[in-house]
Amino acid sequence: MQTLTPHVHWAQRHAELYLRVELSDAKNLEISLQENNTLQFRAQGHGAKGDNEYEFSLEFLQPVRPEISHKSTQRLVDIKIRKQEERWWDRLTLQERKPLFLAPDFDRWLDESDAEMELQAKEEEKINRISVESRVRKDPYLGLKKGYLFMYNLVQFLGFSWIFVNMTVRLFILGQDSFYDTFHTTADMMYFCQMMAVLEVINPLLGLVKTGFFPSMIQVAGRNVILFVIFGSLEDMQNKPVVFFVFYLWSTIEIFRYPFYMLACMGTDWKLLTWLRYSLWIPLYPLGVLAEAVAVIQSLPIFDETRLFSFPLPAMLGSSLSFSYTLQLYLILMFLGLFINFRHLYKQRRRRYRSRKRKVQ
Incomplete structure (x- = not known):
């Protein structure tokens, strides 16, 4: 089998050399650096002369590090070599005359001034990142804040999980009969969770979280009106099936929302949980508001x-004004709040997946 030389394209940065070998479906790759600072390449693949064994050698202008990384694809072989010293080379090889098989890689080619600008941009990015990290580290209470938020979300997750599991088990055992005693079996835990939820209105005011104060206030206040005023003060409402649907929809949303925030406190992102957090609310949140409206x-x-x-x-005006007129006005405000919060949550979802898409790119 005839030994041939493949086409090789090269480019450089201050710290690295890049070689692109035009050899597709390369097999039996042998890439090594000899003691005389010479790169030896040998492989079998499809090049300019068809399927053959191809080889070449390059004696570099300056010393390079022995660690050589390469990546072989169906079209070519990419080789990256680190220079011993970070400096710009006038040419690639020790011999002044360029080998015939060697050409510039214009996809990666930069002249020295462009490379200086790229290096400077990287240095500025590194300095800015260190500056941001140092500012973050200056907060002596950062660990305490994260610990508090983690524990808050953990407690809420456990509380709503207990409600969800309790209602689900009773539904499977008792069927529709479980609708009528939901309040008496889960109200204490729901009271606890909703009183704790008042902290979600306080946390944005203290700067502990980045979420807006107004959307949190709408959700917490709306739920507490339903729980404490509609269900808690009227015994006739506590045996109605609507209590089951309101509590079940609330707990279904929260058993995915709170674990998401728990992982965020640790800087962890679980893709499935993130998708559930930013997708389940789309059908469940309007259904929850609809169930609340039925209760009202x-x-x-x-x-x-x-x-x-x-x-x-x-x-002269009468004995009293029924509270039901206030609740009728509240119904209008409830659906206005649905529009505001739905818009807020949709923006959050779009911003989240837009930033993730940028990271992938």
Whole structure:
């Protein structure tokens, strides 16, 4: 079999040399650096003269490091070599006359001034990154803040998981009968979780999280109105099936949201959990608001009948103003809040996947 020389293209940076060998489907690769600073290449593959054994040698202008990395693809062989000293070479080989098989790699080619600018940009990026990291490290309470947020999200995850598992097990065992005693079996834990959720309104104000104050306030306040005012104050509402659907939708959302934030505190990103966190809310959040609206509508005649929370009026205007009128106004505000929060969550989702796409590119 005839031995031939492949086409080789080269480029350089201050610290590295790049060789691109035009040899497809290369097999039996042998790449080594000899004691006289000469690179030896031998392989079998498809080159300019068809399938043959190809080889070449290059004696470099300056010393290089013995570690040589290479990557073989179906089209070519890429070789990267580190220079012993980071400096610009006038040419690649010790001999002044360039070998016939060697040519510049214009896809990677830079002149010395362009390479200086690239090196300077990398140095500036490194300095900026170190500066940012040093500013972050200057916060003496960073570990304490992350520990607090991790524990908060862990406690909420465990609480909502208990509610979700309890309701799911009772649903499988009792069927539809479990709808009517949901409040009595899970209300204590739901009270605890929703009182803890008030911290989600405080955390943005303290700068502990980057989420907005207003969307958090809308969600926490809306849920607490349903839990404490509609369900908690009216015994007639506590046995209705709508309690099951409200609690189940709330807990389903939260058993994915809180673990996502727990992992974020540790700088960890689990792709499946991230997708669930930024996708499940799209159907579940509107369904949750719809279930809350049903609960409000069902409570209106009860508030009219019991006159609970009614506003006293002067004698000339009547005895009192039913709280149900306030809840009717609240229904309008509820769907306005749905629009605001849905828009906020959609922006979060788009921003999250846009930044991830940039990282991949």
